[in-house]
Amino acid sequence: xxxxxxxxxxxxxxxxxxxxxxxxxxxxxxxxxxxxxxxxxxxxxxxxxxxxxxxxxxxxxxxxxxxxxxxxxxxxxxxxxxxxxxxxxxxxxxxxxxxxxxxxxxxxxxxxxxxxxxxxxxxxxxxxxxxxxxxxxxxx
Amino acid sequence: xxxxxxxxxxxxxxxxxxxxxxxxxxxxxxxxxxxxxxxxxxxxxxxxxxxxxxxxxxxxxxxxxxxxxxxxxxxxxxxxxxxxxxxxxxxxxxxxxxxxxxxxxxxxxxxx
Numbered sequence: 001x002x003x004x005x006x007x008x009x010x011x012x013x014x015x016x017x018x019x020x021x022x023x024x025x026x027x028x029x030x031x032x033x034x035x036x037x038x039x040x041x042x043x044x045x046x047x048x049x050x051x052x053x054x055x056x057x058x059x060x061x062x063x064x065x066x067x068x069x070x071x072x073x074x075x076x077x078x079x080x081x082x083x084x085x086x087x088x089x090x091x092x093x094x095x096x097x098x099x100x101x102x103x104x105x106x107x108x109x110x111x112x113x114x115x116x117x118x119x120x121x122x123x124x125x126x127x128x129x130x131x132x133x134x135x136x137x138x139x140x
Numbered sequence: 141x142x143x144x145x146x147x148x149x150x151x152x153x154x155x156x157x158x159x160x161x162x163x164x165x166x167x168x169x170x171x172x173x174x175x176x177x178x179x180x181x182x183x184x185x186x187x188x189x190x191x192x193x194x195x196x197x198x199x200x201x202x203x204x205x206x207x208x209x210x211x212x213x214x215x216x217x218x219x220x221x222x223x224x225x226x227x228x229x230x231x232x233x234x235x236x237x238x239x240x241x242x243x244x245x246x247x248x249x250x251x252x
Contacts, residue, residue, distance in 0.1 A: 012192065012193070012194060013193050013218055015194055015197070016193075016194055016197030016198070016201065019197075019201055020197065020200065020201065020226075023201060037182070037202075040201045040202075041177050041178065041201075041202075044177060044197075044198070044201055045174065045177060048173075048174075048194075100173070100190065100192055100194065101171050101172050101173040101188075101190045101194075102172075102173050102174065102194075104172045104173075104174050104175060106172070106174035106175060106177075106178060107174055109178075110174055110177055110178045113178070
Protein backbone atom coordinates (compact mmCIF):
# COMPACT_ATOMS: atom_id res chain seq x y z
CA UNK A 1 0.00 0.00 0.00
CA UNK A 2 1.25 3.46 -0.85
CA UNK A 3 0.15 6.76 0.64
CA UNK A 4 1.24 10.15 -0.67
CA UNK A 5 1.00 13.53 0.97
CA UNK A 6 1.97 17.02 -0.09
CA UNK A 7 3.31 19.43 2.49
CA UNK A 8 3.35 23.17 2.18
CA UNK A 9 6.30 24.98 3.72
CA UNK A 10 5.32 27.40 6.48
CA UNK A 11 1.84 25.92 6.91
CA UNK A 12 1.84 24.69 10.50
CA UNK A 13 -1.91 24.14 10.41
CA UNK A 14 -1.50 21.25 8.00
CA UNK A 15 1.44 19.73 9.85
CA UNK A 16 0.52 16.40 11.36
CA UNK A 17 -2.07 15.49 8.74
CA UNK A 18 0.14 12.86 7.13
CA UNK A 19 1.10 11.29 10.48
CA UNK A 20 -2.52 11.27 11.53
CA UNK A 21 -3.63 9.52 8.32
CA UNK A 22 -0.81 7.00 8.55
CA UNK A 23 -1.69 6.29 12.18
CA UNK A 24 -5.30 5.58 11.24
CA UNK A 25 -4.25 3.34 8.36
CA UNK A 26 -1.81 1.34 10.50
CA UNK A 27 -4.46 0.89 13.18
CA UNK A 28 -6.85 -0.48 10.58
CA UNK A 29 -4.10 -2.85 9.45
CA UNK A 30 -3.77 -3.99 13.06
CA UNK A 31 -0.10 -3.07 13.30
CA UNK A 32 1.39 -3.36 16.79
CA UNK A 33 0.74 -0.23 18.84
CA UNK A 34 4.34 0.25 19.91
CA UNK A 35 5.42 0.23 16.25
CA UNK A 36 2.70 2.70 15.33
CA UNK A 37 3.94 5.05 18.03
CA UNK A 38 7.49 5.00 16.69
CA UNK A 39 6.36 5.50 13.11
CA UNK A 40 4.09 8.37 14.02
CA UNK A 41 6.72 10.21 16.08
CA UNK A 42 9.26 9.94 13.26
CA UNK A 43 6.83 11.01 10.56
CA UNK A 44 5.46 13.91 12.57
CA UNK A 45 8.96 15.24 13.18
CA UNK A 46 9.72 14.92 9.49
CA UNK A 47 6.55 16.81 8.60
CA UNK A 48 7.44 19.59 11.01
CA UNK A 49 10.91 19.81 9.53
CA UNK A 50 9.49 20.38 6.06
CA UNK A 51 6.97 22.96 7.30
CA UNK A 52 9.59 24.76 9.40
CA UNK A 53 12.45 24.78 6.93
CA UNK A 54 11.44 23.95 3.34
CA UNK A 55 9.26 25.42 0.59
CA UNK A 56 7.34 22.25 -0.15
CA UNK A 57 7.61 18.53 0.29
CA UNK A 58 6.23 15.18 -0.75
CA UNK A 59 5.82 12.29 1.65
CA UNK A 60 5.53 8.77 0.28
CA UNK A 61 4.67 6.03 2.73
CA UNK A 62 4.87 2.43 1.61
CA UNK A 63 3.42 -0.23 3.85
CA UNK A 64 3.91 -3.97 3.42
CA UNK A 65 3.94 -6.97 5.75
CA UNK A 66 7.55 -6.42 6.67
CA UNK A 67 8.04 -2.72 7.03
CA UNK A 68 6.84 0.82 6.76
CA UNK A 69 9.06 2.93 4.55
CA UNK A 70 8.69 6.69 4.57
CA UNK A 71 10.32 8.99 2.06
CA UNK A 72 10.23 12.71 2.70
CA UNK A 73 11.53 14.75 -0.22
CA UNK A 74 11.52 18.49 0.05
CA UNK A 75 12.44 21.47 -2.02
CA UNK A 76 14.17 24.03 0.10
CA UNK A 77 17.44 25.38 1.42
CA UNK A 78 18.89 21.97 2.32
CA UNK A 79 20.90 21.23 5.43
CA UNK A 80 24.32 22.84 5.64
CA UNK A 81 25.79 20.44 8.19
CA UNK A 82 23.91 17.18 8.67
CA UNK A 83 26.21 16.00 11.49
CA UNK A 84 25.38 19.13 13.46
CA UNK A 85 21.70 18.86 12.62
CA UNK A 86 21.69 15.37 14.11
CA UNK A 87 22.97 16.69 17.45
CA UNK A 88 20.36 17.12 20.11
CA UNK A 89 19.78 20.79 20.81
CA UNK A 90 21.14 22.10 17.52
CA UNK A 91 18.57 23.99 15.47
CA UNK A 92 18.39 26.65 12.78
CA UNK A 93 14.69 27.30 13.33
CA UNK A 94 13.36 30.85 13.26
CA UNK A 95 12.08 32.68 16.32
CA UNK A 96 8.48 32.23 15.21
CA UNK A 97 8.96 28.47 14.95
CA UNK A 98 10.61 28.37 18.38
CA UNK A 99 7.77 30.33 19.96
CA UNK A 100 5.42 27.56 18.82
CA UNK A 101 7.50 25.12 20.82
CA UNK A 102 9.31 23.65 17.86
CA UNK A 103 12.93 24.21 16.93
CA UNK A 104 14.39 22.71 20.07
CA UNK A 105 16.83 20.66 18.03
CA UNK A 106 15.17 17.39 18.89
CA UNK A 107 13.49 16.54 15.59
CA UNK A 108 16.17 14.54 13.79
CA UNK A 109 17.36 12.84 17.01
CA UNK A 110 13.75 11.83 17.68
CA UNK A 111 13.56 10.40 14.16
CA UNK A 112 16.80 8.50 14.63
CA UNK A 113 15.62 7.03 17.91
CA UNK A 114 12.29 5.88 16.51
CA UNK A 115 13.33 4.30 13.22
CA UNK A 116 15.35 1.23 12.26
CA UNK A 117 16.86 2.88 9.19
CA UNK A 118 17.35 6.59 8.70
CA UNK A 119 19.14 8.05 5.70
CA UNK A 120 19.35 11.73 5.05
CA UNK A 121 20.91 13.50 2.12
CA UNK A 122 20.76 17.13 1.24
CA UNK A 123 21.85 19.50 -1.51
CA UNK A 124 22.20 23.14 -0.51
CA UNK A 125 19.69 25.32 -2.29
CA UNK A 126 17.87 22.31 -3.72
CA UNK A 127 16.39 20.28 -0.90
CA UNK A 128 16.60 17.35 1.46
CA UNK A 129 15.71 13.68 1.07
CA UNK A 130 14.95 11.67 4.15
CA UNK A 131 14.33 7.96 4.14
CA UNK A 132 13.01 6.19 7.21
CA UNK A 133 12.18 2.55 7.72
CA UNK A 134 10.49 0.87 10.65
CA UNK A 135 10.40 -2.93 10.49
CA UNK A 136 7.17 -4.51 11.62
CA UNK A 137 8.59 -7.79 12.85
CA UNK A 138 11.44 -8.01 15.29
CA UNK A 139 13.65 -10.36 13.34
CA UNK A 140 15.58 -7.40 11.89
CA UNK B 141 -8.02 8.90 39.36
CA UNK B 142 -10.73 9.80 36.91
CA UNK B 143 -10.16 12.84 34.75
CA UNK B 144 -13.44 14.31 35.98
CA UNK B 145 -12.15 14.21 39.57
CA UNK B 146 -8.94 15.95 38.57
CA UNK B 147 -10.98 18.66 36.86
CA UNK B 148 -12.99 19.18 40.00
CA UNK B 149 -10.14 19.05 42.52
CA UNK B 150 -7.82 21.32 40.55
CA UNK B 151 -10.64 23.68 39.69
CA UNK B 152 -10.00 23.41 35.95
CA UNK B 153 -12.51 24.65 33.45
CA UNK B 154 -13.66 22.44 30.64
CA UNK B 155 -13.08 23.83 27.17
CA UNK B 156 -13.75 20.59 25.32
CA UNK B 157 -15.29 17.76 27.27
CA UNK B 158 -13.94 14.33 26.36
CA UNK B 159 -12.47 11.30 28.12
CA UNK B 160 -13.88 12.41 31.47
CA UNK B 161 -14.06 8.81 32.67
CA UNK B 162 -10.46 8.07 31.67
CA UNK B 163 -8.25 6.81 34.48
CA UNK B 164 -5.26 9.16 34.84
CA UNK B 165 -2.13 8.13 36.73
CA UNK B 166 0.48 10.43 35.30
CA UNK B 167 1.11 13.67 33.46
CA UNK B 168 3.70 15.36 31.28
CA UNK B 169 4.51 19.05 31.44
CA UNK B 170 6.37 20.69 28.59
CA UNK B 171 6.07 23.50 26.09
CA UNK B 172 8.55 21.95 23.67
CA UNK B 173 6.58 19.93 21.19
CA UNK B 174 9.39 17.61 20.15
CA UNK B 175 10.04 16.87 23.79
CA UNK B 176 6.42 15.79 24.17
CA UNK B 177 6.64 13.81 20.92
CA UNK B 178 9.74 12.07 22.16
CA UNK B 179 8.97 11.48 25.81
CA UNK B 180 5.30 11.70 26.74
CA UNK B 181 3.62 8.36 27.32
CA UNK B 182 0.14 7.39 26.25
CA UNK B 183 -2.49 7.97 28.90
CA UNK B 184 -0.71 10.95 30.44
CA UNK B 185 -2.36 14.34 30.53
CA UNK B 186 -0.31 17.14 29.03
CA UNK B 187 0.22 20.44 30.79
CA UNK B 188 1.38 23.28 28.57
CA UNK B 189 0.96 26.93 27.67
CA UNK B 190 1.00 26.23 23.94
CA UNK B 191 -2.37 26.80 22.27
CA UNK B 192 -1.95 26.10 18.55
CA UNK B 193 -3.34 23.30 16.41
CA UNK B 194 -0.24 21.11 16.60
CA UNK B 195 -0.89 20.64 20.32
CA UNK B 196 -4.12 18.79 19.52
CA UNK B 197 -2.37 16.89 16.73
CA UNK B 198 0.38 15.71 19.08
CA UNK B 199 -2.08 14.82 21.85
CA UNK B 200 -3.94 12.68 19.36
CA UNK B 201 -0.82 11.06 17.88
CA UNK B 202 0.54 10.26 21.33
CA UNK B 203 -2.81 9.10 22.77
CA UNK B 204 -2.86 11.76 25.47
CA UNK B 205 -6.47 12.01 26.68
CA UNK B 206 -6.33 15.61 27.86
CA UNK B 207 -4.41 18.86 27.50
CA UNK B 208 -4.36 21.39 30.32
CA UNK B 209 -3.63 24.92 29.16
CA UNK B 210 -2.15 26.94 32.00
CA UNK B 211 -2.17 30.63 32.81
CA UNK B 212 -5.67 31.29 31.47
CA UNK B 213 -4.54 30.49 27.93
CA UNK B 214 -7.19 29.85 25.31
CA UNK B 215 -6.81 27.32 22.52
CA UNK B 216 -6.71 28.71 18.99
CA UNK B 217 -9.91 27.97 17.06
CA UNK B 218 -8.22 25.34 14.90
CA UNK B 219 -6.69 23.66 17.95
CA UNK B 220 -10.11 23.42 19.56
CA UNK B 221 -11.72 22.14 16.35
CA UNK B 222 -9.02 19.50 15.98
CA UNK B 223 -9.36 18.46 19.63
CA UNK B 224 -13.12 18.10 19.17
CA UNK B 225 -12.73 15.96 16.06
CA UNK B 226 -10.00 13.79 17.61
CA UNK B 227 -11.74 13.41 20.97
CA UNK B 228 -9.10 15.17 23.05
CA UNK B 229 -10.21 16.84 26.26
CA UNK B 230 -9.08 20.48 26.55
CA UNK B 231 -8.96 22.00 30.01
CA UNK B 232 -8.05 25.47 31.18
CA UNK B 233 -6.24 26.44 34.36
CA UNK B 234 -6.08 29.94 35.76
CA UNK B 235 -2.91 29.04 37.61
CA UNK B 236 0.55 28.74 36.06
CA UNK B 237 2.40 25.58 35.15
CA UNK B 238 4.25 25.24 38.46
CA UNK B 239 1.11 25.46 40.58
CA UNK B 240 -0.89 23.13 38.34
CA UNK B 241 1.90 20.53 38.26
CA UNK B 242 2.50 20.72 41.99
CA UNK B 243 -1.16 20.26 42.84
CA UNK B 244 -1.65 17.48 40.33
CA UNK B 245 1.46 15.70 41.55
CA UNK B 246 0.20 15.75 45.11
CA UNK B 247 -3.25 14.66 44.03
CA UNK B 248 -2.06 11.69 41.97
CA UNK B 249 0.46 10.61 44.58
CA UNK B 250 -1.88 10.94 47.54
CA UNK B 251 -3.94 8.14 45.98
CA UNK B 252 -1.16 5.58 46.06
